Structures are given as structure tokens and as C-alpha cells.
Amino acid sequence: MNRLSYENAPRILVKPPGPKSLELLDIQDKYETKSRIYTQIFRMAVDDAKGSTVKDVDGNIYIDWFSGISVLNLGHSNPIVIDAIQNQLNKIDHINEVPTEARVQFLKTLESTLPGKLRNNAKIMFTVTGGDACEAAVSLARYITKKKIIIAFSGSYHGIAGEIASATANYHYREYENLDYHNFYHLPYPYKYRFPIKVNDEDISKVVIDMLENILKDNYSGIGPVGGVLVEPIQGEGGYIVPPDDFLPMLREVTEKYSIPLIADEVQSGVGRTGKIWASEHWSITPDIMCISKSIGGGIPASMIAYKKEYDEFLPQGFHLGTYRGNPLALAAGNAILNYLQNSEILNRVQEKGKYIVERFNEMSYISNYIGDVRGKGFMIGVELVKDRKSKEPATDVAIQLKKKLFEKGLLMHTCGHYGNVMRFMAPLTIEDDLIDKGLEVFENSIKEIGNT
Ligand SMILES: Cc1ncc(COP(=O)(O)O)c(C=O)c1O
Numbered sequence: 001m002n003r004l005s006y007e008n009a010p011r012i013l014v015k016p017p018g019p020k021s022l023e024l025l026d027i028q029d030k031y032e033t034k035s036r037i038y039t040q041i042f043r044m045a046v047d048d049a050k051g052s053t054v055k056d057v058d059g060n061i062y063i064d065w066f067s068g069i070s071v072l073n074l075g076h077s078n079p080i081v082i083d084a085i086q087n088q089l090n091k092i093d094h095i096n097e098v099p100t101e102a103r104v105q106f107l108k109t110l111e112s113t114l115p116g117k118l119r120n121n122a123k124i125m126f127t128v129t130g131g132d133a134c135e136a137a138v139s140l141a142r143y144i145t146k147k148k149i150i151i152a153f154s155g156s157y158h159g160i161a162g163e164i165a166s167a168t169a170n171y172h173y174r175e176y177e178n179l180d181y182h183n184f185y186h187l188p189y190p191y192k193y194r195f196p197i198k199v200n201d202e203d204i205s206k207v208v209i210d211m212l213e214n215i216l217k218d219n220y221s222g223i224g225p226v227g228g229v230l231v232e233p234i235q236g237e238g239g240y241i242v243p244p245d246d247f248l249p250m251l252r253e254v255t256e257k258y259s260i261p262l263i264a265d266e267v268q269s270g271v272g273r274t275g276k277i278w279a280s281e282h283w284s285i286t287p288d289i290m291c292i293s294k295s296i297g298g299g300i301p302a303s304m305i306a307y308k309k310e311y312d313e314f315l316p317q318g319f320h321l322g323t324y325r326g327n328p329l330a331l332a333a334g335n336a337i338l339n340y341l342q343n344s345e346i347l348n349r350v351q352e353k354g355k356y357i358v359e360r361f362n363e364m365s366y367i368s369n370y371i372g373d374v375r376g377k378g379f380m381i382g383v384e385l386v387k388d389r390k391s392k393e394p395a396t397d398v399a400i401q402l403k404k405k406l407f408e409k410g411l412l413m414h415t416c417g418h419y420g421n422v423m424r425f426m427a428p429l430t431i432e433d434d435l436i437d438k439g440l441e442v443f444e445n446s447i448k449e450i451g452n453t
Pocket residue numbers: 069129130131132134157158159160232236237265266267268269293294
């Protein structure tokens with residue numbers, strides 16, 4: 001692929017927010033809700049964006065390690081995506097469920113990428129957002145099993161609108177919506193760096209699976225009957241946490257043993273982000289239901305679930321309906337994106353480069369004691385900051401300071417984690433080598449400047 005990004009990034013001409021940005025931010029403040037988040041983190045107004053770079057209205061150019069929260073895995077304005085959308089725009093841009101070439105092509109291509117036994121053997125149900133897909137997945141599991149309780153995991157994020165807010169672990173979202181706790185029960189995610197139960201690292205998966213199995217088999221466990229298990233194969237908002245290698249295979253085994261649908265939420269980990277099209281492929285597991293969104297629409301909102309064909313015979317017409325499902329522009333983009341991921345060398349590069357980036361962040365732990373843990377697969381990499389490696393006290397304030405410093409130096413990088421203390425590498429998969437290295441240099445200099453060496 002030819003170079004997609006601006007050549008001269010990062011380029012800071014005026015400390016952000018510059019005067020033109022401020023003008024637009026002020027107007028936005030006047031009209032738009034105060035509950036926004038990202039305008040506090042990246043205080044600028046955008047002019048345009050190319051590849052893995054974003055230009056603000058004051059002429060500053062930033063390296064983008066943010067990808068619109070993993071929505072632009074092929075970068076901004078990728079000609080592959082733009083051409084697909086433009087061609088489709090000339091034909092039809094909205095129709096409800098009736099087949100179009102774009103829809104049929106997308107279905108065929110998507111099916112050919114699905115993990116394990118779902119490949120060319122699944123049914124697809126379109127939804128609109130990531131949360132909507134998770135909501136549909138949970139409804140499907142409950143409908144099939146006629147059981148209400150869904151087991152999710154601490155640190156999980158599955159959306160915040162409606163009942164799915166109860167699957168998302170952070171209780172604030174339920175409080176904002178004044179929701180009751182809707183039949184979700186959370187087990188600890190196998191988060192090696194901060195596992196809440198004192199056990200040897202190699203026993204972590206077993207402990208979680210034993211807790212789950214106890215719930216599934218013991219009518220007196222106090223939790224049940226269970227209609228599904230909802231898991232992020234690599235946890236996103238919870239802190240870019242890669243589970244131990246035995247966790248997902250064991251989870252698959254136990255859910256199969258008790259005939260409980262296993263739902264993999266691949267909203268963030270999917271579409272190539274981890275160096276495979278689906279993160280589930282790293283552990284060769286086949287979920288019964290899979291949630292897909294973010295990069296699948298190339299920037300146009302789209303989501304869907306893929307599920308075991310056998311479930312289809314039980315579904316009535318009108319199950320989980322919605323006006324905007326399966327937008328032709330998004331499906332044309334999704335088809336082009338999946339084809340590119342399948343037929344190019346990009347995923348091998350993401351795996352290799354991902355290892356290099358993890359190595360570079362690990363090297364930086366020699367110059368900064370704030371770096372407590374580095375983990376990830378492909379381009380889903382977390383750097384967890386702590387005040388002190390022994391106590392592991394989260395260095396949330398340092399993460400906030402670092403994020404601001406990086407922004408002012410022209411690098412867009414976001415955080416995640418239970419305490420907001422995990423720096424999060426989620427650059428477009430297409431990012432050029434020089435922008436990886438320049439970004440790493442900016443990161444290294446900034447963390448050095450903050451101190452604690
Ligand atoms: C794993 C996961 N599931 C679901 C969602 C919710 O997606 P949306 O914000 O589109 O509703 C997100 C969003 O970040 C996510 O990371």
C-alpha cells in the first residue's frame with residue numbers, strides 16, 4: 001500500500017488548542033452537551049485526516065495512535081474504503097433488509113473469515129452499534145436457552161445504552177441511566193497483573209473457570225440459571241488485557257459441557273486489530289455468538305452478530321429489529337476491508353510490528369519506573385502505569401499528564417483500564433514504520449520528562 005499519511009508528522013505549529021480550534025470548540029460548547037469526553041482529551045478542531053495522521057484547523061499534524069477508538073483499522077481516508085463507499089453512494093445508500101449487491105457480497109466475505117466452526121456456517125443479524133450487537137447477542141442467548149442470567153467479567157465494556165449497561169462492569173453507567181441490575185453476574189477476568197485472588201499466575205484461569213463451573217452445576221450457588229457467558233477475548237476498555245493462553249479454551253470447554261452459549265464480544269478486538277481478523281483465532285475457539293462492530297464499517301456506523309446456524313430455527317420474525325441495520329455504504333466498506341485483510345500481508349506485519357512495539361515499551365521501563373506492565377497482541381497494546389512497581393498503586397495522574405503531554409507534542413494516545421492508568425496503543429493497522437518510531441520517540445521523551453527514573 002502506498003503511503004497514506006502526511007509526511008511531516010508530528011508537526012506542532014501552535015500549542016493546541018490554537019486560535020482557530022478554540023473558536024470552534026467554543027461554539028461547540030455553546031450548543032453541544034457538556035457530557036462529552038474526547039474534547040477534554042484532544043482539545044483541537046479537526047480539519048482533515050490522512051492515514052495515521054490528523055490535521056487540526058490551526059495546521060498542527062498529529063500522529064494518530066487512537067484510530068477513532070479502533071474504528072479506523074485501515075486508517076483515515078484509505079482509498080480502498082473511500083472507493084467502495086463512493087461506488088455504493090452512486091447506487092443506493094439506504095434500504096431496509098432487501099438484498100443489494102453490497103449486502104450479499106459482504107455476507108459472503110464475512111462468513112469466509114469467521115473463526116472455527118462458524119466459518120461459512122453461521123447466520124448474521126445486523127445491528128447498528130457495538131452495544132446494540134451485544135444487546136442482540138444477549139437476547140439471542142436468553143431466547144434460545146430460556147434462561148436469564150448472563151455471566152460477564154469484571155472490567156468488561158459492552159456498551160452503555162439500555163440493558164447492556166448492566167453487562168458493562170463500571171456501575172456508573174447504570175447509575176447515569178437509573179437502571180436496575182438486570183440479571184448479569186460478573187466473575188473476575190483473568191487479569192494477571194491485578195488478579196483479586198492470591199493464586200499462582202499459572203492457576204488464574206483455572207480459578208475463574210472453577211468459579212464458573214460451580215455456578216453452572218450447583219443449584220445452590222445462588223446464581224442461575226445461566227443463559228450465556230459474555231467475554232471479550234482480549235479486554236479493551238478494562239485495560240487491554242490479554243488472558244492467559246489456557247483461559248479461552250477452558251471457557252469454551254466448560255460452556256460446551258453445560259450447553260451454555262459462549263458470546264465473544266469482538267467489537268474492539270476484531271477486524272484485524274490483534275493481528276488476526278478475530279482475536280478468538282489466537283486460541284482456536286469457536287464462539288456460539290460473536291459481536292462485531294467498530295472497524296467493520298470503515299467509519300460508517302455498523303454492527304452485527306454472527307451466530308451458530310442451529311439457533312436460527314427458533315427465531316421469530318422481528319427479533320431485535322431496527323431501522324438502520326445493514327447500511328449499504330457500511331457493508332460496501334466492510335467487504336473491501338475484510339477482502340484487504342484476507343488477501344494482503346498486513347496481518348503478518350501487525351503481528352511482527354506489535355511484538356516490536358511491546359519490546360520498545362518494555363525497554364522504556366528501564367528509564368521510567370512508572371511502567372508497571374506492558375502487554376498486548378498485534379496493535380492492541382497496553383502500558384500500565386503505576387506509582388511503584390511493588391505496590392502497583394495505579395498512576396492515574398501520571399497517565400493523564402502523559403496523555404496531555406503527548407497531545408501537545410503531536411501524538412494522539414488514549415487511556416483505558418479500571419483506574420484509567422493504562423496507555424493504549426491502537427494505531428491504524430496501516431500506520432507507516434516511521435510514524436511508529438516517531439511516536440515511540442515522543443512517548444519515550446515525554447515519560448522521561450515526567451520523571452521517576
Ligand atoms: C468490546 C466492546 N464492546 C462493545 C462496545 C460498545 O460499542 P458502541 O460504543 O458502539 O456501543 C465497545 C465500545 O468501545 C467495546 O469496546
